[in-house]
Amino acid sequence: MSREEILKTYDQTSDNLLAILHDIQDNKDEHYLTREDLKKVSDYLDLTYGFVHGVATFYSMFSLKPRGKNIIRVCQSPPCHLMGSTTISKELIKILGIKFGETTKDGLFTLEMTSCLGVCGVAPAIMINDQVYGNLNKQRLYEVIEEKRRVK
Amino acid sequence: MKVTIDNQEIYVKEGITILDAAQEHNIYIPHLCSHLELSPYGGCRLCIIEVEGMKGYPTACTTKVEDKMVIRTHTKTLQQMRREILQLILSEHPSACLICDEQEECSSFQQTIRKVGATTGCRWCPKDGDCELQKVVDYLEIDKITFPVYYRQLPIENHEPFYDRDYNLCIYCARCVRICEEHRKSSVISLRQRGRFSTIGPAFNMSHIDAGCEFCGACVSVCPTGALSEKGRKWGGIPDSYNASICPLCDLNCDIQVLMKKGKVIGTLPPGDPHQSGGELCVKGRFCLTHIINSPDRLKEPEYLFDEGIGIVSWDEAVKQAGKMLKDVNGKRVAVYLSPNLTLEEILAAKLFFKDIINTSNITSSILNSNLISYISLSEESISLKEIEKSDCIISVFLNGNYNYAPLTLSIKQKAEKGTPYFQIGWIKDTTSRYAYQQIIPFPGREKTFFNKIAQSIENADNSSPEIKELVKKIKISSNPIFILGPDIMGLTEADGILKIIKKIITLTGSKIFLTNPYSNLIGLLSLIDTKSNEEINELISQKKIDLLYIIGDNPFQKRPPVNSIICQSPFPAPDYLNADLALPSAMWGEISGSFADIKGNIKKFKAVTNPPGKAIQNNEIFDRINKEIGKKDIKFTYKGISKLIPKKLEMRFPFVKRKPLKAKISPPNTSFPLLLIQEKNPHIFYNISLSNNIRDMREIVTEDAIIMNPTDALKMEIQNGDSIFVKSDIYEKIYPIIVRKIIPQNFLLLITSSRTFDFNPNPCPVHIRRNNV
Numbered sequence: 014m015s016r017e018e019i020l021k022t023y024d025q026t027s028d029n030l031l032a033i034l035h036d037i038q039d040n041k042d043e044h045y046l047t048r049e050d051l052k053k054v055s056d057y058l059d060l061t062y063g064f065v066h067g068v069a070t071f072y073s074m075f076s077l078k079p080r081g082k083n084i085i086r087v088c089q090s091p092p093c094h095l096m097g098s099t100t101i102s103k104e105l106i107k108i109l110g111i112k113f114g115e116t117t118k119d120g121l122f123t124l125e126m127t128s129c130l131g132v133c134g135v136a137p138a139i140m141i142n143d144q145v146y147g148n149l150n151k152q153r154l155y156e157v158i159e160e161k162r163r164v165k
Numbered sequence: 166m167k168v169t170i171d172n173q174e175i176y177v178k179e180g181i182t183i184l185d186a187a188q189e190h191n192i193y194i195p196h197l198c199s200h201l202e203l204s205p206y207g208g209c210r211l212c213i214i215e216v217e218g219m220k221g222y223p224t225a226c227t228t229k230v231e232d233k234m235v236i237r238t239h240t241k242t243l244q245q246m247r248r249e250i251l252q253l254i255l256s257e258h259p260s261a262c263l264i265c266d267e268q269e270e271c272s273s274f275q276q277t278i279r280k281v282g283a284t285t286g287c288r289w290c291p292k293d294g295d296c297e298l299q300k301v302v303d304y305l306e307i308d309k310i311t312f313p314v315y316y317r318q319l320p321i322e323n324h325e326p327f328y329d330r331d332y333n334l335c336i337y338c339a340r341c342v343r344i345c346e347e348h349r350k351s352s353v354i355s356l357r358q359r360g361r362f363s364t365i366g367p368a369f370n371m372s373h374i375d376a377g378c379e380f381c382g383a384c385v386s387v388c389p390t391g392a393l394s395e396k397g398r399k400w401g402g403i404p405d406s407y408n409a410s411i412c413p414l415c416d417l418n419c420d421i422q423v424l425m426k427k428g429k430v431i432g433t434l435p436p437g438d439p440h441q442s443g444g445e446l447c448v449k450g451r452f453c454l455t456h457i458i459n460s461p462d463r464l465k466e467p468e469y470l471f472d473e474g475i476g477i478v479s480w481d482e483a484v485k486q487a488g489k490m491l492k493d494v495n496g497k498r499v500a501v502y503l504s505p506n507l508t509l510e511e512i513l514a515a516k517l518f519f520k521d522i523i524n525t526s527n528i529t530s531s532i533l534n535s536n537l538i539s540y541i542s543l544s545e546e547s548i549s550l551k552e553i554e555k556s557d558c559i560i561s562v563f564l565n566g567n568y569n570y571a572p573l574t575l576s577i578k579q580k581a582e583k584g585t586p587y588f589q590i591g592w593i594k595d596t597t598s599r600y601a602y603q604q605i606i607p608f609p610g611r612e613k614t615f616f617n618k619i620a621q622s623i624e625n626a627d628n629s630s631p632e633i634k635e636l637v638k639k640i641k642i643s644s645n646p647i648f649i650l651g652p653d654i655m656g657l658t659e660a661d662g663i664l665k666i667i668k669k670i671i672t673l674t675g676s677k678i679f680l681t682n683p684y685s686n687l688i689g690l691l692s693l694i695d696t697k698s699n700e701e702i703n704e705l706i707s708q709k710k711i712d713l714l715y716i717i718g719d720n721p722f723q724k725r726p727p728v729n730s731i732i733c734q735s736p737f738p739a740p741d742y743l744n745a746d747l748a749l750p751s752a753m754w755g756e757i758s759g760s761f762a763d764i765k766g767n768i769k770k771f772k773a774v775t776n777p778p779g780k781a782i783q784n785n786e787i788f789d790r791i792n793k794e795i796g797k798k799d800i801k802f803t804y805k806g807i808s809k810l811i812p813k814k815l816e817m818r819f820p821f822v823k824r825k826p827l828k829a830k831i832s833p834p835n836t837s838f839p840l841l842l843i844q845e846k847n848p849h850i851f852y853n854i855s856l857s858n859n860i861r862d863m864r865e866i867v868t869e870d871a872i873i874m875n876p877t878d879a880l881k882m883e884i885q886n887g888d889s890i891f892v893k894s895d896i897y898e899k900i901y902p903i904i905v906r907k908i909i910p911q912n913f914l915l916l917i918t919s920s921r922t923f924d925f926n927p928n929p930c931p932v933h934i935r936r937n938n939v
Binding site for chain 2: 051060061062064066067071
């Protein structure tokens with residue numbers, strides 16, 4: 014769906030701002046919002062550019078820089094920390110060869126931190142796009158990443 | 166309802182917050198983000214309190230009072246917690262002025278044994294001494310910061326007009342963001358990013374001008390720290406006094422307060438508490454007045470044109486020369502130009518002087534042309550600003566609300582936000598456009614036909630365009646529609662015809678009208694003197710029937726007219742090309758007491774706050790002196806004597822104008838001239854100067870003699886900001902610099918001219934452009 018098609022499915026009320034931004038972002042392989050997107054959304058909802066920019070930069074789920082196809086979010090909350098999320102983070106950095114906030118050169122993975130994913134029962138956990146992977150160790154993590162690499 | 170605050174029983178209204186209740190009864194609760202004009206935010210957490218029966222420590226600014234509430238505001242725990250919170254805030258705020266051991270001794274300049282003094286002080290904040298943060302620090306008695314301090318090292322933004330921004334001093338109370346959104350309804354700036362990366366500003370670091378900032382200064386007024394500061398009085402310190410006055414820069418004559426220090430005007434603010442008063446003014450009233458009254462260009466001494474050139478003379482000599490010129494001449498061969506910025510007292514004195522003593526009836530003003538008279542004569546149906554509140558449908562016609570008429574645009578925006586349909590007819594995208602139910606751009610080059618269609622559509626529903634149908638439908642169902650007219654309409658070639666149709670539309674629909682004009686006392690000028698039109702006087706001059714021109718604060722000519730002598734009397738020097746024989750410095754707003762009349766004929770008075778610069782004296786005193794020199798009659802021109810003669814109720818009398826049939830042929834853009842050039846006289850004129858020309862910062866936002874172009878058009882033609890382009894119509898061509906801005910739609914060009922006549926005819930005019938160097 015193009016941006017214009019997405020906009021048309023929503024009413025022109027400012028309550029829809031977050032939903033529209035999510036929709037536009039998810040419809041792109043690179044999972045990000047361009048300046049043009051924000052401009053068009055602000056015109057559509059009669060909001061100012063500044064206001065929409067403020068919202069889009071406040072929420073960490075939105076990005077204004079191109080991201081990878083798979084966004085890996087590593088849980089940083091205490092339960093995961095106790096169960097070894099630091100090891101997971103270090104391992105991810107080693108496997109992918111990127112730091113937090115960066116994207117791999119092939120455009121497949123972006124590494125991000127997140128606060129609690131709500132699955133403390135299976136800590137340590139990560140989330141790749143919409144899916145949660147729990148009870149991770151080095152071996153399991155490696156498998157998950159390999160699987161994602163294979164799908165392409 | 167009854168509440169107890171700190172063992173003190175008080176009675177308060179229902180529904181107010183605890184902070185408001187405490188402030189009403191002079192109980193101080195420290196706060197930084199809360200502000201009278203803004204909704205509760207709960208950001209700074211300094212106003213935490215204890216309420217019996219409530220868990221934790223609620224903030225006073227967000228908690229509403231309830232009956233029989235028992236509140237404690239100053240317990241030991243609270244103070245300790247506030248200290249911790251404030252230290253957290255201060256850990257990112259430079260604190261030399263707050264907690265330094267040597268802050269009392271830290272003078273800004275110290276004598277040394279070397280030959281020069283040394284600046285040792287590090288108290289360099291523009292808000293030092295007048296800072297809300299300092300007050301809270303004093304109150305909480307903080308003497309050290311236990312947390313590691315961190316300087317954000319953000320670049321200081323001082324490249325934009327009127328105010329500087331140093332966000333290193335910012336405490337993120339978001340007052341500026343909120344007043345821009347809630348009060349001005351502009352939302353130009355916002356909080357970007359989150360956490361410690363937060364910054365404040367327009368989207369993507371674009372400039373404030375591009376983001377649509379009106380430079381109303383509301384954000385500067387409410388800033389509790391020195392993060393935002395006026396360029397004009399950044400280092401001016403704390404004012405000695407605040408004096409009430411009114412703004413002379415347009416016909417709305419807003420109430421203002423003038424900030425004085427050592428007898429000089431250092432700033433102007435909207436009325437009310439200087440730290441609380443928000444953005445009721447426009448950029449002119451908020452920032453420009455100070456610049457004008459303190460302008461280094463002011464005329465300070467009388468100047469006489471000797472054979473050898475211009476020389477400074479004494480007042481006695483100047484009056485003698487003026488007397489000589491006026492004595493020699495026949496009254497019928499004298500023409501007088503008056504500025505529409507003169508006060509009623511000055512106009513009445515001018516009337517007595519020129520009608521009774523000089524015996525001339527050739528009195529005019531450079532703005533009194535036929536279009537202005539058709540425009541201002543619509544005022545019979547006009548309403549006052551307050552009545553806009555009652556309307557249920559607002560239509561603005563060629564209103565350019567950017568940097569102008571702030572109270573008007575604010576009330577339009579407030580009404581439109583509450584759901585009143587607001588239609589904007591015209592090309593220019595201004596601050597109200599975002600709130601428009603519809604912005605209707607008349608078909609280029611067919612403006613008169615457009616208004617005709619509206620009139621036809623009201624009389625009998627026909628097959629006009631859907632947007633006109635919608636407009637007419639909304640006007641018909643509303644009981645109190647209001648048309649707001651902007652002065653830009655006067656510049657159009659077809660203005661007279663369009664205004665006639667608008668009058669017809671108004672009578673057909675029973676609408677009311679609100680006229681805006683950029684002249685502070687045009688109504689007073691038309692009410693007190695029987696004037697002649699500018700065209701009539703110009704004709705007399707070209708027929709060589711005028712020997713002497715007496716110009717008071719006006720600027721009617723582009724070159725010296727064929728007359729024997731010219732006397733200019735103004736706060737500003739006469740333009741060089743005029744070669745005035747005598748220039749007399751007069752006092753202006755702020756230096757005289759006087760009064761202005763509004764569109765309903767009501768009189769608004771204001772008082773002098775300072776003395777004129779140099780040897781400048783009041784206009785009335787100049788008349789008095791010259792009268793004594795001529796010695797014809799015993800009339801007193803002083804303010805006291807004159808003010809008694811002003812009638813209680815003013816009624817306008819319009820000069821007679823001969824209307825010539827239109828010569829220019831109006832045509833829409835076509836393939837060879839695809840763009841429509843709109844010319845607009847710079848409305849920001851005060852006496853004989855243009856604000857854009859005299860104030861550098863104003864020049865940046867309203868640039869004279871430059872073409873404004875839409876970014877999409879510019880991208881298409883690969884033209885950039887600052888390029889020079891060649892504008893060509895079928896009969897005229899000229900080179901202009903380009904400014905790329907969004908205020909004008911695609912396929913239109915906007916030219917704000919410094920001259921009173923337009924180079925391109927007709928207006929609007931189809932043109933084509935190309936780059937100058939191609």
